[in-house]
Amino acid sequence: MAKAPVLTPRADDFPRWYQDLITKAELADNGPVRGTMVIRPYGYGLWERMQHDMDVRIKETGTQNAYFPLLIPQSYLTREAEHVEGFTPELAVVTHGGGKELEEPVVIRPTSETIVNEYFSKWVQSYRDLPLLINQWANVVRWELRPRLFLRTSEFLWQEGHTAHATYEEARDFAARIHRHVYGSFLRDLLAMDFVLGRKTAGERFAGAINTLTLEGMMGDGKALQLGTSHELGQNFAEAFGTRYLSRDGEQELVWQTSWGSTTRMIGALVMMHGDDNGLRLPPRLAPVQAVVLAVKDDEAVLAKAREIGERLTAAGVRVQVDDRTETPFGRRAVDWELKGVPVRVEIGPRDLENGTAMLVRRIAGGKQPVALDALTALLPAVLEEDQELLLTQARARRESRTSDVADVGEAVEAAVAGGWARLPWAVLGAAGEARLAEHGVTVRCLVAEDGAVPDADDAPGNVAVVARAY
Amino acid sequence: MAKAPVLTPRADDFPRWYQDLITKAELADNGPVRGTMVIRPYGYGLWERMQHDMDVRIKETGTQNAYFPLLIPQSYLTREAEHVEGFTPELAVVTHGGGKELEEPVVIRPTSETIVNEYFSKWVQSYRDLPLLINQWANVVRWELRPRLFLRTSEFLWQEGHTAHATYEEARDFAARIHRHVYGSFLRDLLAMDFVLGRKTAGERFAGAINTLTLEGMMGDGKALQLGTSHELGQNFAEAFGTRYLSRDGEQELVWQTSWGSTTRMIGALVMMHGDDNGLRLPPRLAPVQAVVLAVKDDEAVLAKAREIGERLTAAGVRVQVDDRTETPFGRRAVDWELKGVPVRVEIGPRDLENGTAMLVRRIAGGKQPVALDALTALLPAVLEEDQELLLTQARARRESRTSDVADVGEAVEAAVAGGWARLPWAVLGAAGEARLAEHGVTVRCLVAEDGAVPDADDAPGNVAVVARAY
Numbered sequence: 007m008a009k010a011p012v013l014t015p016r017a018d019d020f021p022r023w024y025q026d027l028i029t030k031a032e033l034a035d036n037g038p039v040r041g042t043m044v045i046r047p048y049g050y051g052l053w054e055r056m057q058h059d060m061d062v063r064i065k066e067t068g069t070q071n072a073y074f075p076l077l078i079p080q081s082y083l084t085r086e087a088e089h090v091e092g093f094t095p096e097l098a099v100v101t102h103g104g105g106k107e108l109e110e111p112v113v114i115r116p117t118s119e120t121i122v123n124e125y126f127s128k129w130v131q132s133y134r135d136l137p138l139l140i141n142q143w144a145n146v147v148r149w150e151l152r153p154r155l156f157l158r159t160s161e162f163l164w165q166e167g168h169t170a171h172a173t174y175e176e177a178r179d180f181a182a183r184i185h186r187h188v189y190g191s192f193l194r195d196l197l198a199m200d201f202v203l204g205r206k207t208a209g210e211r212f213a214g215a216i217n218t219l220t221l222e223g224m225m226g227d228g229k230a231l232q233l234g235t236s237h238e239l240g241q242n243f244a245e246a247f248g249t250r251y252l253s254r255d256g257e258q259e260l261v262w263q264t265s266w267g268s269t270t271r272m273i274g275a276l277v278m279m280h281g282d283d284n285g286l287r288l289p290p291r292l293a294p295v296q297a298v299v300l301a302v303k304d305d306e307a308v309l310a311k312a313r314e315i316g317e318r319l320t321a322a323g324v325r326v327q328v329d330d331r332t333e334t335p336f337g338r339r340a341v342d343w344e345l346k347g348v349p350v351r352v353e354i355g356p357r358d359l360e361n362g363t364a365m366l367v368r369r370i371a372g373g374k375q376p377v378a379l380d381a382l383t384a385l386l387p388a389v390l391e392e393d394q395e396l397l398l399t400q401a402r403a404r405r406e407s408r409t410s411d412v413a414d415v416g417e418a419v420e421a422a423v424a425g426g427w428a429r430l431p432w433a434v435l436g437a438a439g440e441a442r443l444a445e446h447g448v449t450v451r452c453l454v455a456e457d458g459a460v461p462d463a464d465d466a467p468g469n470v471a472v473v474a475r476a477y
Numbered sequence: 478m479a480k481a482p483v484l485t486p487r488a489d490d491f492p493r494w495y496q497d498l499i500t501k502a503e504l505a506d507n508g509p510v511r512g513t514m515v516i517r518p519y520g521y522g523l524w525e526r527m528q529h530d531m532d533v534r535i536k537e538t539g540t541q542n543a544y545f546p547l548l549i550p551q552s553y554l555t556r557e558a559e560h561v562e563g564f565t566p567e568l569a570v571v572t573h574g575g576g577k578e579l580e581e582p583v584v585i586r587p588t589s590e591t592i593v594n595e596y597f598s599k600w601v602q603s604y605r606d607l608p609l610l611i612n613q614w615a616n617v618v619r620w621e622l623r624p625r626l627f628l629r630t631s632e633f634l635w636q637e638g639h640t641a642h643a644t645y646e647e648a649r650d651f652a653a654r655i656h657r658h659v660y661g662s663f664l665r666d667l668l669a670m671d672f673v674l675g676r677k678t679a680g681e682r683f684a685g686a687i688n689t690l691t692l693e694g695m696m697g698d699g700k701a702l703q704l705g706t707s708h709e710l711g712q713n714f715a716e717a718f719g720t721r722y723l724s725r726d727g728e729q730e731l732v733w734q735t736s737w738g739s740t741t742r743m744i745g746a747l748v749m750m751h752g753d754d755n756g757l758r759l760p761p762r763l764a765p766v767q768a769v770v771l772a773v774k775d776d777e778a779v780l781a782k783a784r785e786i787g788e789r790l791t792a793a794g795v796r797v798q799v800d801d802r803t804e805t806p807f808g809r810r811a812v813d814w815e816l817k818g819v820p821v822r823v824e825i826g827p828r829d830l831e832n833g834t835a836m837l838v839r840r841i842a843g844g845k846q847p848v849a850l851d852a853l854t855a856l857l858p859a860v861l862e863e864d865q866e867l868l869l870t871q872a873r874a875r876r877e878s879r880t881s882d883v884a885d886v887g888e889a890v891e892a893a894v895a896g897g898w899a900r901l902p903w904a905v906l907g908a909a910g911e912a913r914l915a916e917h918g919v920t921v922r923c924l925v926a927e928d929g930a931v932p933d934a935d936d937a938p939g940n941v942a943v944v945a946r947a948y
Contacts, residue, residue, distance in 0.1 A: 035599075044544070099572065103620040104566060104569075104620030145615075
């Protein structure tokens with residue numbers, strides 16, 4: 007008789023598999039207020055490691071961290087016309103504070119462009135103050151009617167960058183630099199994620215932007231997920247808030263701006279891009295625990311050896327946890343580590359000890375093989391790097407195999423509904439075609455140039471639309 | 478003619494001096510919603526360094542980080558009677574979300590004991606799940622009628638720890654451990670802060686606690702500031718939320734809990750404990766920039782030497798910034814670094830270069846002296862450690878010189894109003910005396926045992942009340 011699976015198989019019900027995994031791997035729980043979430047220590051540990059790595063990359067661009075208030079006067083949002091239209095339906099409004107009704111209601115930030123500009127307009131006086139490069143790590147609230155843990159939550163954690171520059175070109179180049187060299191490198195090098203880097207169509211842009219760059223990843227079910235965005239804001243917010251500087255020529259000029267964000271949604275992406283029917287599969291460079299050393303049995307020699315191996319691997323720079331909870335059945339512990347996606351298990355029992363070996367179980371490459379105890383320390387770092395590569399290769403192979411070139415809107419819808427991505431010329435699709443896609447719950451994820459580069463304009467000749475269903 | 482001071486002198490108007498310093502050193506600005514604040518990069522850099530250091534200390538206790546939602550159903554707060562009474566006047570209430578009026582209003586967390594217990598009651602099943610040690614870094618909102626930057630803000634950043642234990646003793650010991658070995662060591666070793674560690678009276682306890690430990694520091698004007706608190710919650714929240722565990726004996730038992738927090742208020746404390754009439758004085762271990770190398774003049778040889786010194790000091794492990802902005806007058810830059818509290822300035826001009834020396838200017842010990850360029854690298858780390866010590870010594874000396882032993886309530890009020898701390902037997906003061914103090918805006922900051930230890934009970938024989946005006 008086959009064992010009952012720990013998770014609903016992906017092929018049976020992908021959303022259910024996702025929810026099962028999040029719960030059973032103890033990544034997060036639903037919060038009491040609809041759409042909010044409790045990020046549990048194992049899930050938060052992933053976020054901490056993401057934060058740390060991305061924070062270093064952000065600072066390398068010369069950007070400094072700061073903190074702007076959670077609460078924004080409602081009137082600020084109305085100053086930029088597209089912005090207020092885009093965000094009003096999602097706002098959480100505070101009407102009472104300190105036991106009294108407020109004179110002007112305040113909103114919880116859905117994003118901070120407006121309040122940031124209120125201060126940029128004070129801090130920026132002359133060209134010497136530019137570029138002004140600020141980032142904040144914060145929570146934001148966007149009321150969510152169909153919430154899903156990590157992917158769409160009413161409150162999420164993120165970083166939001168806000169910059170002001172003297173020229174259009176500088177702002178454009180900075181947004182592109184963040185996109186490719188902060189987000190792109192981060193997702194690929196740390197999270198082993200595959201993505202397409204492109205430009206949003208006018209209909210899909212951030213509310214108030216003149217251009218939005220996006221990174222789109224393919225999930226295990228073939229749907230797309232936006233992994234991060236970087237916006238050129240032009241002078242829209244500068245105009246609304248009077249963010250001006252005295253140029254070298256002695257003229258008062260509006261600044262050019264960017265904003266860019268990445269969120270706890272990336273944890274959801276990690277699950278859906280790399281997870282399998284047995285649970286999470288963590289990229290070794292991200293994994294808080296890269297290798298777990300499991301004592302199979304409550305045996306003194308085994309426990310001592312497990313701890314010794316743990317120490318030797320730690321000394322070799324591997325992040326190790328020794329699992330000596332032998333009161334819990336071995337099988338249950340092994341399944342749990344598999345669920346949690348720890349890249350490598352080193353299992354050691356009395357028989358292994360006799361043979362001078364341990365069983366090496368690889369979560370990503372799969373398979374198990376006995377390895378001489380003396381060889382472990384030298385072997386593991388290489389195995390972890392190999393598995394890091396393999397995750398990326400697998401994700402890329404899936405996207406490539408499930409992406410097809412199509413000739414018209416009908417075929418694009420068909421491909422997307424079947425769980426894949428379609429590519430077709432933007433000149434064929436256009437805004438009218440985009441509206442037809444929408445009737446089937448299909449969207450243009452991004453536009454890319456013929457050679458795969460990011461186009462300078464929606465209507466640049468040869469632009470290809472990447473079309474899919476999306477989270 | 479004397480130069481106009483950069484800041485209002487402390488002796489003239491201490492609150493004004495504080496506000497001037499915060500603004501001119503670019504630590505923070507007032508936010509648009511009353512009581513909120515914008516933490517600017519220089520101020521946030523201090524917070525980041527504090528966070529990092531404290532996070533390491535917290536994790537060393539076995540505590541893990543997690544994240545609970547910002548929004549809490551109003552009904553949660555009402556479950557613990559003292560808690561709701563304590564926090565209701567300070568709540569920010571969200572009544573509308575996603576364009577609709579909410580069925581049940583939700584509040585922005587003023588602190589998270591209630592929502593944490595909602596989840597602890599699910600996560601804790603058996604004695605094997607204990608102790609459960611959780612911390613979160615988050616923002617909280619407590620509506621503030623008389624706000625002051627960093628000290629009392631409607632939104633502030635903090636860490637809040639929440640733990641559950643099997644026994645009263647374990648919880649008590651854990652709260653004490655956090656207090657002494659996390660907060661106490663942090664404040665003393667990193668921030669060079671002097672404090673008295675004691676126990677709050679029943680009247681000053683956290684709403685819902687059975688005991689509150691506090692660290693009280695004396696500010697530059699002799700007033701007290703609470704620097705961090707650690708609470709024994711007993712079983713109050715466990716009872717309200719049904720947080721029970723199956724004991725080894727097979728009984729369902731309520732857990733014993735602690736909570737503990739420290740906030741961005743510590744930045745205000747840093748300013749008021751160490752600042753002088755010229756600005757901030759940063760403890761070298763905390764300072765994001767420990768030494769600034771100032772090129773006095775726009776001279777190629779000077780600039781080259783300044784950069785070379787910068788590189789050598791960096792290589793020696795000093796956090797250095799080279800100030801080569803020679804288009805700004807030297808005097809203005811020097812005043813600005815003084816304002817920002819950078820511990821050491823290394824000034825180099827053409828004449829210094831001729832002499833093979835640089836001028837070493839010490840912000841904390843004071844004074845300036847020429848130092849041979851070759852000697853700088855060896856000298857600076859020792860100077861920084863000496864200055865770290867000196868800040869602590871100065872703070873302690875001030876508290877000791879401005880604390881007096883008094884015999885009755887009248888004398889205690891007199892000492893506090895004159896800008897000092899008074900010590901008198903709790904047996905003499907008592908709750909009735911506490912009420913009389915309150916008429917003069919004076920409070921019992923904490924109770925300490927005769928030998929300086931933390932008392933086990935308010936009424937332990939020999940308890941001394943430390944009495945002061947406070948922020």
